[in-house]
Amino acid sequence: MVLPKESGLDHSVNLLKEGYCFIPNRMRASNTSVIQTRLLGQKVICIRGQEAAELFYNQDLFKRQGAAPRRILKSLFGKGGVQGLDEQAHKHRKALFMDLMTCDSLKKIKQIAEKQWEIAIKRWEAIEEVELFHELEKLxxxxxxxxxxxxxxxxxxHTRTSDLSAMIDAFGAAGPRHWRGRIARKRAEKWITYIVEEVRHSNIIIDSNTPLYKITWHRDLSGELLDVHTAAVEVLNLLRPITAIGRFITFSTLALYEFPEAKQEIMSGDNRDQNKEMFVQEVRRYYPFAPFTGARVNRDFTWNHVLFKKNTLVLLDIYGTNHDSTLWENPYTFNPKRFLKWEGNPFNFIPQGGGEYDLGHRCAGEWITIELMKSSLHFLTERMSYEIPEQDLRYSLKRMPAIPANRLIINHVRRCS
Ligand code: HEM
Structure with missing residues (x-):
């Protein structure tokens, strides 16, 4: 196979203009699922699909060091975090995250979120209009x-939520949105660095079971405590993406409105829990969130007759894989029932990355995301009533990360007992 190569010096501006469609547009035009383009002044190979994901998560062939551009480190990720580690250093740091994801810990975060839902609904009852997206991020x-x-x-x-939100929103942005993300990261790192220091000096006493405690006292492979900045980056690697679940819940609310038959299904029948889970999975597949993820080629190799040269940046198209018509029947139809037949393959449904949790870079918070989305769905369908007034509910695939234009306004909120 000849690798289709996009001519021209650089296409970063097109990436910002086309958003989630940048890779799919080029693949459609050349009728392949591997293409080459140029972004941020370098050659980039983009790949899509199940086999591509299997390749991408082969750690012998790919590494993460040097994969994330500076502008992403300065806004979304921070420097020194788990995302940029490889081999033993990654395995050791990732274990810190995965050890936080016990059944008890998931139960605990679910209980906390449910209490916050109760408090929020009471507050929303007294407000004329609720801007749901921002409220969910706060929650x-x-x-x-x-x-x-x-x-x-x-x-x-309010400030802490806005900062975490701005870091997420900076992804795929240039200009003011990107700079808001950088400023937000600086302020958030300063906040958490101070807290880590206070814990280390015993000026703040916290339960030894908490993630903050565990990160604060985590030792790297050489037995040293993480430097305070890195510890802060890792604490933010929990605070930021948990806040980001608010975006997925906003899309769940939109789906309940856009697809009333699907809503009906989760509210009726004997197996409501399974129906909710399928709905949540379909929200994570159907709506745009993480567009792609990147890694660098670790050593020269050939795949499907295409040469991948050492250090080349490779992007795995997440949005495109979740909408790949060879994997998903009618991928642009919202159909939770498709998950009745899904066999749990770690490479064909990758809204939060693919492959293994412990050894690879798959999202550490996928179970938390699913659990909190499921319990939110319960509140949205059974514990409160609300209306969605006339507004612009469209979301643009050109904006990464996507969000409905009016941030989803609801009104006439009432608690159901
Ligand atoms: C990694 C998406 C929620 C913690 C990732 C990756 C994606 C992702 C695409 C990168 C996968 C890769 O590069 O191979 C999302 C989305 C979320 C979400 C869309 C929805 C809100 C969470 C939550 C947590 C979390 C709730 C923590 C509680 C992490 C961490 C990594 C990660 C620590 C780095 C893993 C590694 O490099 O080994 N996530 N995530 N994420 N996520 Fe999430």
């Missing part, structure tokens, strides 16, 4: 702080 931010053990004062909740 998730406070849940994240309580679960991790990070102390937060009510008066700071």
């Amino acid at each position: 998730m931010c406070i849940t994240a702080c309580q679960w991790t053990g990070v102390p937060i004062r009510a008066i700071n909740l």
Whole structure:
């Protein structure tokens, strides 16, 4: 196979303009699932599909060091975090995260979130209009702080949530949105660095079971404590993505509105829990969130007659794989029931990355995401009533990360007992 190569010096501007469709557009035009383009001044190979994901998560062939561009480190990820580690250093750090994901710990975060839902619904009842997306981010931010053990004062909740939100929103942005993300990261790192230091000096006493405690006292492979900055980056690697679940829950709410038959299904029948799970999975597949993930070629190899040269940046198309018509029947139809037949393959459904949790870079928080989305669905369908007034509910695939234009406004919120 000849690798289709996009001519021209650089296509970063097109990536910003085309968003989630940048890779799919080029693959459609050349009728392949491997293409070459140029982004941020370098050659980039983009791949899509199940086999591509299997390749991408082969750690002998790919590494993460040097894969994330500076602008992403300065806004979304931070420097020194688990995302950029390889081999033993990655395995050791990833174990820190995966050890936090016990059944008890998942139960705990679910209970915290449910309490916050109760409090939020009471507040929303007294408000004329609720901007749901921002409210959900706040709800998730406070849940994240309580679960991790990070102390937060009510008066700071707004700023902390906005900063975590701005880091997420900076992805795929240039100009002011990107700079808001950088400023937000600086402020958030300063906040958490101070907290880690206070814990280390015993000025803040926290439960030894909390993620904050475990990260603060985590030792790297050489037996040293993480430097405070790296510890802060890893604490933010929990606070930020838990806050990001608010975005998925916003899309769940939109799906309940856009697809009333699917809503009916989760509210009726004997197996409501399974129906909710399938709905949540379909939200994670259907709606756009993480567009792609990147790694660098570790050593020269050939795949499907294409030469992957050492150090080349490779992007795995997440959105495209979740909408690949060879994997998903009618991929642009919202159909939770498709998950009745899904066999749990770690490479064909990859909204939060693929492959293995412990050894690879698959998202450490996928179970938390699913659990919190499921319990939120319960509140949205059985514990509250609300209306969705006339507004622009469209979301653009050109904006990464996507979000409905009006951030989903709801009104007439009432609690159901
Ligand atoms: C990694 C998406 C929620 C913690 C990732 C990756 C993606 C992703 C695409 C990279 C996979 C790769 O590069 O191979 C998402 C989305 C979420 C979410 C869309 C929805 C809100 C969470 C939550 C947590 C979390 C709730 C923590 C509680 C992490 C960590 C990594 C990661 C620590 C790095 C894993 C590694 O490099 O080994 N996530 N995630 N994420 N995620 Fe998530």
